[in-house]
Amino acid sequence: MTVHSQGAATSAPQDAPPKSAGRPKAPTTAPGSSHPVPPRGGRKSLPSGWLPYLLIGPAILSLAVLLLYPLIKNVILSFQDINKVEFIQRKYPFAGFDNYTELLGDSTFWTVVVRSFAFTLANVALIMALGSLIGILLNRLGKWMRLVLSMALVMAWAMPIVASVQVFQWLFDEQFGVMNWVMRTVGFSGYDRHNWFETGLSTLTIVTILVVWGSIPFVALNMYAGLTTVGGELYEAARMDGANGWQTFWKIVFPNLKPFFLITTFLEVIWVFKAFTQVYAMKKGGPDRASEILPVFAYVEGQSQAHYGLAAAISVLTIVILVIVMSFYFRLILKQEEEQ
Template sequence: MTVHSQGAMTAAPQDAPRKPAGRPEETASPTGPGPTSPRGGRKSLPSGWLPYLLVAPAVLALATLLLYPLIKNVILSFQDINKIEFIQRKYPFAGFSNYTQLIGDADFWTVVARSFAFTAANVALIMVLGSLIGILLNRLGKKMRLVLSMALVMAWAMPIVASVQVFKWLFDEQFGVMNWVMRSAGFAGYEQHNWMQTGLSTLTIVTVLVVWGSIPFVALNMYAGLTTVGAELYEAARMDGANGWQTFWKIVFPNLRPFFLITTFLEVIWVFKAFTQVYAMNKGGPDRASEILPVFAYVEGQSQAHYGLAAAISVLTILILVVVMSFYFRLILKQEEEQ
């Protein structure tokens, strides 16, 4: 209520806001509120740099652990380093002599052919058997599916060296289970039979080992892929009178083609560089008849002390694998373009 000089009283409007004491009145800018800077005046990084900063530690670790050894290995492949040079710490430059020696060596090309045959046989068996077991997982009931899945995971989780020792015991010359099984089945000539007396028989046992250890990966991924195929597609195929084989090629394979391409690509890489299984089984023997390229490079470098030559073998192995995979990459890219 306000009192004028004449003594009259008037009432002040009740909805007028009160101004806080001790705070000056703020006036709004005619152009609106301006942009506020971050605390401390620091400028934020451009948003485009954030993904690169996040992957930088992983890239740095890979460069330290993989790229640097690869570069050193390439340099070593151009040097003539044997046991004497290694002891004397001399690293003479040899140019392309290691590579020309390998290209003109018939044993090298024998190992290359053996490596390709070994890889093709293993990958074919792994993909066929793994796909069949994956289909079986999709058809089984819940309890049996759980039992089979646990068995697959246990086989997959077993360390490679431990599984090699189990297989060496199974095929042992004196106390092996396989000799006992063959004798019990009535076959003659299996008294202390040596299953690793030839390179072919040794690689056959290694193939069984590699296939046994790789099937779980394909089977479990195949089962996961089959769960994405709609039940209505199977029902439509049954109504059209398609059998199991026709259902697989007309329904399952077209829907899971990316799975088959990627899985085959991974298996080719893993089998081609299967060093531990071959070397731990019989060290590439007998008489180096079961060596594949990784084992061939290791034996030349460690056993024969031809370090420069071994480095050249490893570089050629990488180049061969890159050339083979380039055709496969073209197939994958073509498949993506069609989709």
């Protein structure tokens, strides 16, 4: 022990081993082994292979509850004979394939199927053609004009469907419609109180204008984004070879943006084929159910006619038809990916 001049004493010899503060640390490896020992009382780590499944688990559960369960219930309902009386009495008699047999033998159903395909084909062709042209225009405009046109496209795209349907009903109104006024102003006769919704064909034509108007912005803006990835040297080489605008599109633009055209067309086919709101909100499938497409046909049969089992069968057949059509398109997309 050493005594200082102030009288304080130090009691630790210089060669004594230092004491560690706190608990002694547990060994990190097992005796006689090189494998690490997990710390006691700590949180056990999950196997790394489980983490991706835990992350996507909530999404899969939500899809199962919101989509898979209603789909299964709808398929079961399609095999039952449920009308208004059975629904009130809560009786669910099994009908087998009677609903499907009735539909497949009904000429009205096949008329609606043909009408749905014609409606989809016309809309998708117009959307892709006009949207691509406007996308090319966006690529060639100056900065400020491109900004103005892009804002107009976004505003048209963001407009709610029901509100846009109301606007088109005003435009084509029989008494106060703008279209009748324009036709009279141009000099056409017979448009004093012309009914633009007189036939199913004219009604679907107006709905087609509405659908195309609301879908062009998506194609145009994506087309412009795709064109920005095409190098300017390719256009310069095409001009040096004497190619015109049409040849430049087919030789330069289309090959480079072929995946864009395939995916966008695929999405548009799905969106247009199941276009329910525009058709039903315009005239509820009228006049005389002459403008119904498959989603509207199923809704009218189920809600207006109270043929719930038959309506479920229509919706199931709609899904089957769409899956069959899309399978050919999926094959085309996979073939395109294999070629790249």
